[in-house]
Amino acid sequence: MSTYDVIVIGAGPVGENVADRVVQGGLTAAIVERELVGGECSYWACMPTKALLRSGAALRAARQVPGAREAVTGELDVAAVLRRRDDFASHWNDEGQVSWLESVGVPLLRGHGRISGDRVVEVTAADGTTTTVTARHAVVVATGSGALVPDIEGLRDAKPWTSRETVAAKKVPARLAIIGGGVVASEMATAFSELGSSVTMLARDGVLHLNEPFVGEQVAASLQDKGVSVRIGAEAGSVKRNDDGTVSITLTDGEQVEADELLVAIGRTPNTQDIGLENIGLTPGAWLAVDGTMRVDGVEGGWLYAAGDVNRRVLLTHQGKYQARVVGDVIVARVKDEPVDDAPWGRHAATADERAVPQVVFTEPEIASVGLTAAKAEAAGLRIRVVDYDLAATAGSSLHAEDYRGHARMVVDEDRKVIVGFTLVGPDVAEMLHAATIAVAGEVPIDRLWHAVPAFPTVSEVWLRLLEAYGR
């Protein structure tokens, strides 16, 4: 039996960062991983999806600028795009990340981790051997999430693609159907239509419908321009994999959709089914509810923490890594009996999870947003003012691309005169997002923002236009 100060279960981006932070704080930590060190993000999510999307975006960008456009004489090289994707997924080999763990002094325990009692974790290796490790102070669950597959008749038997199979696809299907209208569905519809698939998107609840309304409208319109059949309101009733390998989807209105592959992208389920939660009075398969310092609710002694996707606060890598820094620091503070600062915006509170989550969706157009939408701000009881501006109406955007189309929205809390939400839609808006994140997280007063002068001629001049529209 080995003992460490902290044991982390799951070496995705979040678990890795928890372990690193704990060790930086002077404690010992070991990490348990059953698959690849680096987790979903490195091999089947963020990195390979963005690699699949980037070549198409670069081609579009060149085609939107006269002079460059004339130099583009061909179409996307699909094989080269897939090779680049393979490189960004490190060929599904985690040697690089294992070396990093070694370099930061975190032992890796390969195998499936299960909590068998208070602060005790059993690790079952691939050959079936089991090792028991004990944590002196804390166990952190960072086991992430997997694709949710709904109970639709015939769906599981039809062996649909989840995000994993789609992201790692060796060839591009001629016809791809997608159930879902969220982030994965929208990004993969963009990527695969640009790689040559004929895509049908069954977006029961709309396209990116949790964002500002203009987001889904613009993304749906652009997908349609690419030839994607965007079926808002369409719901799959049953699914069948045919003898010739194709898939037939019967919609609830009776219509039939035929495809070569079917991607199911309707959200995530927590990886907590088989981690021993029943041994400590928690429910297997449930999301782990946590307090503001990521300590799991209802565990006597307060030794269990959960960070990243598994706590359902925000299912994004950067936000999970932010939680990891909070967890690592708060465990160290508690062990060393140092003050815990878990007040809003304190060092040991993941306040931004509720107030300032940035996200970029790499569709065409790109979506960059932070904080609350107007609808969510109103639902939260804030007295707001919404300011909109046409992103195409700046000198910077007209230079950036011919026929630039985009939109910006700023949501102002009228009682505090600070921005609580910001959304940008348009080509290459991703890199403009951090200014908005700073304004929202920093609660920068509108009056002071007038002194943050955007450089001319950049697209970010939209900040000045939004302030002018708001008035002084």
Ligand SMILES: Cc1cc2nc3c(=O)[nH]c(=O)nc-3n(C[C@H](O)[C@H](O)[C@H](O)COP(=O)(O)OP(=O)(O)OC[C@H]3O[C@@H](n4cnc5c(N)ncnc54)[C@H](O)[C@@H]3O)c2cc1C
């Ligand atoms: C297609 C797709 C694209 C995405 N794109 C983006 C993006 O562009 N930007 C972004 O911010 N987010 C993106 N996300 C979300 C992002 O991937 C997740 O938020 C992130 O991976 C969560 O990190 P995590 O460490 O919590 O979990 P994971 O990355 O899921 O890692 C959990 C790790 O725990 C291991 N594990 C699980 N159970 C056990 C066990 N019992 N014992 C041992 N090990 C275990 C798993 O093998 C895994 O390695 C995307 C998601 C998907 C599906």
Ligand SMILES: NC(=O)c1ccc[n+]([C@@H]2O[C@H](COP(=O)([O-])OP(=O)(O)OC[C@H]3O[C@@H](n4cnc5c(N)ncnc54)[C@H](O)[C@@H]3O)[C@@H](O)[C@H]2O)c1
């Ligand atoms: N660029 C990024 O930041 C990025 C990219 C991909 C994924 N992600 C993360 O991964 C997570 C998972 O993405 P996702 O797209 O699977 O989930 P999602 O929650 O973004 O979207 C799921 C969609 O499916 C719909 N839906 C739910 N049940 C359905 C059903 N039975 N039939 C039809 N539609 C149904 C929902 O209304 C929603 O529109 C997201 O939370 C996101 O944060 C992020």
